Amino acid sequence: SGEEQRPIEEEMTPHVLMFPFPIQGHMPPMLKLAELLSNVGLYVTFVNTEYSHRRFMHHSSALARLEQRPCFRFRTIPDGLPEDDPRPALHFMVIEESLRTRSRESYRELLTPTIGQDPDGWPPVSCVIADAVLPLALDVAEEVGIHVLIFRTGGACSFWAFHCIPELVKVGVLPFPEDANLDEIVSSVPGMEGFLRRRDLPSFCRDVKSSDNIFRLLKTVTTNAARAEAFIINTFESLEAPMLSHVRSLCPITYAVGPLHTFVKTSIPQNELDSSTNSVNMWEEDCDCIRWLDMKLDKSVVYVSFGSIAVLSREELMEFWQGLVDSGKQFLWVVRPDLVAGGSGEKDTIPEDIEEGTRQRGCIVGWAPQDEVLAHPAVGCFLTHSGWNSTLESVTRGVPMICWPFFTDQQVNSRFVSAVWKIGVDMKDKIGRSIVAETINNVMDGEGEELRRSTVEMAEAARISVEKGGSSYIDFLKLVQHIKSFCR
Numbered sequence: 001s002g003e004e005q006r007p008i009e010e011e012m013t014p015h016v017l018m019f020p021f022p023i024q025g026h027m028p029p030m031l032k033l034a035e036l037l038s039n040v041g042l043y044v045t046f047v048n049t050e051y052s053h054r055r056f057m058h059h060s061s062a063l064a065r066l067e068q069r070p071c072f073r074f075r076t077i078p079d080g081l082p083e084d085d086p087r088p089a090l091h092f093m094v095i096e097e098s099l100r101t102r103s104r105e106s107y108r109e110l111l112t113p114t115i116g117q118d119p120d121g122w123p124p125v126s127c128v129i130a131d132a133v134l135p136l137a138l139d140v141a142e143e144v145g146i147h148v149l150i151f152r153t154g155g156a157c158s159f160w161a162f163h164c165i166p167e168l169v170k171v172g173v174l175p176f177p178e179d180a181n182l183d184e185i186v187s188s189v190p191g192m193e194g195f196l197r198r199r200d201l202p203s204f205c206r207d208v209k210s211s212d213n214i215f216r217l218l219k220t221v222t223t224n225a226a227r228a229e230a231f232i233i234n235t236f237e238s239l240e241a242p243m244l245s246h247v248r249s250l251c252p253i254t255y256a257v258g259p260l261h262t263f264v265k266t267s268i269p270q271n272e273l274d275s276s277t278n279s280v281n282m283w284e285e286d287c288d289c290i291r292w293l294d295m296k297l298d299k300s301v302v303y304v305s306f307g308s309i310a311v312l313s314r315e316e317l318m319e320f321w322q323g324l325v326d327s328g329k330q331f332l333w334v335v336r337p338d339l340v341a342g343g344s345g346e347k348d349t350i351p352e353d354i355e356e357g358t359r360q361r362g363c364i365v366g367w368a369p370q371d372e373v374l375a376h377p378a379v380g381c382f383l384t385h386s387g388w389n390s391t392l393e394s395v396t397r398g399v400p401m402i403c404w405p406f407f408t409d410q411q412v413n414s415r416f417v418s419a420v421w422k423i424g425v426d427m428k429d430k431i432g433r434s435i436v437a438e439t440i441n442n443v444m445d446g447e448g449e450e451l452r453r454s455t456v457e458m459a460e461a462a463r464i465s466v467e468k469g470g471s472s473y474i475d476f477l478k479l480v481q482h483i484k485s486f487c488r
Ligand code: UDX
Pocket: 024, 025, 026, 028, 153, 154, 155, 281, 305, 306, 307, 308, 309, 310, 334, 366, 367, 368, 369, 370, 371, 386, 387, 388, 389, 390, 391, 393, 408, 409, 410
């Protein structure tokens, strides 16, 4: 309509400050949203920690391109950790605490420049879009009286499960009794009564006391979302409508704007860029694997990646490898430099016997251009840790999944993939070469066709949701209106 195309008058232009949690999984969706907001003419200040900014800048050209826009800028603040700390994302609690206790002042200065005037002549920050797992971003903005919207990188299903955990403690479902049967159904999470088993609850429910920090942080995620003026989530109605309606009972103004990585040139008025911000990485992408895929038959390759945080024991790594080899299928496997627990973090992570045995049938890379891989016709299924970004990427490329969740939201995500959306199988808590090989063969040859059909249908629904008139498209425009209302 004409309404959405009207240029914004200069004196009313809102200025959005965005602050993601400084790890791989949180940067691309928030940067993509920032790009979209910039496309519709808003000023965007994007806050990174010095460390994460250096790494993302080094490995992703998208940041430099965005920075050339006149109304887009990055600002960095220290995270308070020692220079030589490798900051593995698995230590996100340490990163969170350091930011909260040591970076408050630097962040506050970005919100309220002391000189009284913005160095670039921009208007003052009209609202903050804060990562849901970064309480600091919300707390300080509230202190200085700036509007706050909360952004959640994960899905509605895990968000709702997180929200219900205190209630599970209250009714005695948690903590689990000793020798608990993990297959028992948990009937007290509204909307998940029939299919959620104990083992599908977030991993920390198994052995963490309700007083522990992670438990408190995840509680903050949902309480902060409810406290903010609006909640933004990277999912879409056709995938998660029932869960979104539960989320809206807690956060009445919820904008479901996902899958963000699929918003392209034509989606949003005045969008000048295509999906160039999709390739935003903390590691160097190894693009040779695309040429390797080019030589393979359609749907003949298993793509394996456990995301950016998960770590495997050496035994687990070997069981996966042997299972992949035993499956008889071709495989492309991402073995991150820090994938193996206790490894040196260097490339020697890959035992030589694996490298040798792989040459026949596989390709191992340190980091892949994942979206391009999933879009490649040679890929037949995705053995994944069920991180939310990976799940959405697999869905939008119509690739069925084999799920081997590692922690937090991934247990819930994988249950939805298998039991609700029926676009993959859940191998959680199982490890061993034979189960790996068997599951791969089942998904590549047996059940695979049916799973693929459902996944392709969901991919189509995702595509429609971000196109003009789609649910995520409409929610994005509503979000823009909401932000503009702060300047009236
Ligand atoms: C975790 C959670 O599981 C996720 O749900 C949460 O919101 C963020 O933290 P992570 O381990 O980072 O996530 O997994 P995922 O959410 O799947 O994100 C990984 C990202 O890295 C994906 O966007 C994926 O495309 C990218 N990736 C991964 C690559 O680009 N190349 C690789 O080789 C591996």
